[in-house]
Amino acid sequence: MSKLNAIDLFAGAGGLSEGFLEQGKFNFLAHVEWEKPMVDTLRNNLVKRWNYTINHAKKAVVLFDVQKTDELLKGNWSEETKKLYEEYNDNLIVTKGLDGVINNKKVDVIIGGPPCQAYSIAGRAQDPKSMKEDYRNYLFESFVKIVNHYKPSVFVFENVPGILSAKPGDKYIKEGNIYYDD
């Protein structure tokens, strides 16, 4: 049976990717993470543990800010974006984005565990503003945009239960739906 093509967003050092790889049923087209140490660890693991080439690991593990979603998907990076991320990535990502790397293959599965600090009950309790002004409240929007772009059969959005009670502003998730208040 051929493997299912997958993408991991907010991949960290690759814990979630690792679990899927261990099933032997998934072929990762891309993992996206913006912290260099995490990216280095994940690339290293793909080479040493999973026998991918260094070139594959550099192309597939993208060091990038998922919030810059259009540039992530399509490439054609601005000069400002290039200054931040060009040296750490394969040129295909810079010019053609994930679309270039994926090259019209079907994306079957998108997985991702965006940061949970803004949603966790403990995190909200410790912050004087209950994390309402934290950018991490809205990372789900980039996840949704990428899911809408590739239309996988399945997505896995891993987070904490507090995401269902957080209402930081006029955009929030409740009972599996996204709400936009006017």
Ligand SMILES: C[S@@+](CC[C@H](N)C(=O)[O-])C[C@H]1O[C@@H](n2cnc3c(N)ncnc32)[C@H](O)[C@@H]1O
């Ligand atoms: C909860 S961790 C993910 C853990 C990962 N799924 C694993 O199993 O190891 C969230 C990750 O999202 C990354 N992150 C946060 N904001 C990001 C952004 N705007 N773009 C890309 N990665 C981001 C963080 O650096 C962190 O590694």
